[in-house]
Amino acid sequence: MVNIDEAIIAKYEYCGEHFEILVDPDLAADFRNPDGQDVAIEDLLAVEEVFKDSKKGDKASDEAMNKIFETTDPIEVSKIILEKGTVQLTAEQKRKMQEDKRKLVINKIAKEAVNPQNGLPHPVQRIENACEEARVKFDPFTSVDQQVQIALKAIKPLIPIRFEKVKVAVRLPGASAGSAYSVIHGFGEIINEEWQQDGSWIGIIEMPGGLQDKFSAKMAEISSGDAETKTIK
Numbered sequence: 001m002v003n004i005d006e007a008i009i010a011k012y013e014y015c016g017e018h019f020e021i022l023v024d025p026d027l028a029a030d031f032r033n034p035d036g037q038d039v040a041i042e043d044l045l046a047v048e049e050v051f052k053d054s055k056k057g058d059k060a061s062d063e064a065m066n067k068i069f070e071t072t073d074p075i076e077v078s079k080i081i082l083e084k085g086t087v088q089l090t091a092e093q094k095r096k097m098q099e100d101k102r103k104l105v106i107n108k109i110a111k112e113a114v115n116p117q118n119g120l121p122h123p124v125q126r127i128e129n130a131c132e133e134a135r136v137k138f139d140p141f142t143s144v145d146q147q148v149q150i151a152l153k154a155i156k157p158l159i160p161i162r163f164e165k166v167k168v169a170v171r172l173p174g175a176s177a178g179s180a181y182s183v184i185h186g187f188g189e190i191i192n193e194e195w196q197q198d199g200s201w202i203g204i205i206e207m208p209g210g211l212q213d214k215f216s217a218k219m220a221e222i223s224s225g226d227a228e229t230k231t232i233k
Contacts, residue, residue, distance in 0.1 A: 007046035009054055010078075012085030017064045019085075020054040021078045022046035028087050029097060034143040035104065041075050041082070048074045050081075097140030105138060105147045106131065113152075114164045114209035119231065121210040122161060130155035164209040167191070167232040168216075174199030176223035183222065187215045204232065 007022035027044035042048070050060045062072045069077045089097075110124045134154035138147060155161065165188075172180055177200070184190060188207025195201055207215060212231055219227035 004046040008088045008090075010081050010085055010087045012081040014068050017060075017068050018052055019060050019065075019068070019077070019081055020051045021049070021074075021081050022051075022054055023078075023082070023087070025087075025090060025093060028082065029089055029093055029140075031082055032087060032141055033097065034141065035101075041078050044082075045074075045078060048078075050074050050077050094140065098138045101140050101142075101144070101147060102131075102138040104144050105151055108144060108148050109151060109161075109210075111210045112163050112208035113161050114166070115160050116162050116164070117160050119164075119166070119209070121213055122159065126159065127155070127161075130158045133158055165206055166209045166212055167204055167206050168212055169202070169204050169230045169232055170215075170219055171228040172201045172203075172219065172223055173226050174201065176226065177201035180219060180222045180227075183218060187211050187218075 004022060006024070008025045008028070010021050010023050010028060012019045023046065024044045027039050031039040031041075031044060050065060052058045052060045052064070060077075065072045065077055069080055071077060106124060106127050109127050110122060113127075114121055131151055131154070134151075134157075136151045136154045142150075152161065152163075170184075174195075184203065184205055188205045188211070190203050191206050193201065193203040205215070216227075216229040219229055
């Protein structure tokens with residue numbers, strides 16, 4: 001449990017009833033973040049009590065908790081308060097969470113989107129500039145996938161962009177194929193593969209469009225420049 005002097009208040013109001021709990025500010029932020037780590041309720045509570053007014057030390061009545069939550073278990077009630085209520089995060093916490101979400105969203109767009117005019121990925125900086133110009137707001141409590149859709153809708157009038165899967169053919173010398181195999185799976189799905197009579201390996205990999213340049217560079221690195229890659233239209 002967190003030190004009670006360092007705790008912040010999480011609140012929930014419903015049908016005229018008011019409930020408060022005291023929580024660790026960082027762990028509460030992680031719990032509320034849809035893309036964050038799993039946090040046990042017991043770990044983020046400063047005290048396993050539900051209050052009507054935490055500053056006065058007035059505890060919520062069993063009657064009120066049963067009425068709203070259908071339980072008096074402080075752990076179960078605290079979970080609902082955190083999920084549905086509000087948490088008084090600090091300005092610095094909010095700023096950091098927004099910045100972390102911004103990076104996740106922009107990196108996902110850069111990884112999976114392409115310019116439909118030429119089939120090539122957009123540089124990260126171009127996506128960042130478009131998001132800034134479109135004044136995209138990054139909500140720390142909205143999932144990355146939801147935020148990506150919001151950002152895409154905002155920047156489409158500014159740059160040609162869409163999510164697209166591409167197929168990339170690769171030919172690797174036999175000496176490099178073994179070490180490259182696990183790396184290839186990190187980029188996408190191998191949908192066809194074949195060993196050639198000269199010992200080389202040929203495969204076709206389906207991957208997010210934004211990864212094709214990184215994939216070609218990685219294959220060249222693993223094979224000391226002997227890999228051949230080609231995007232299949």
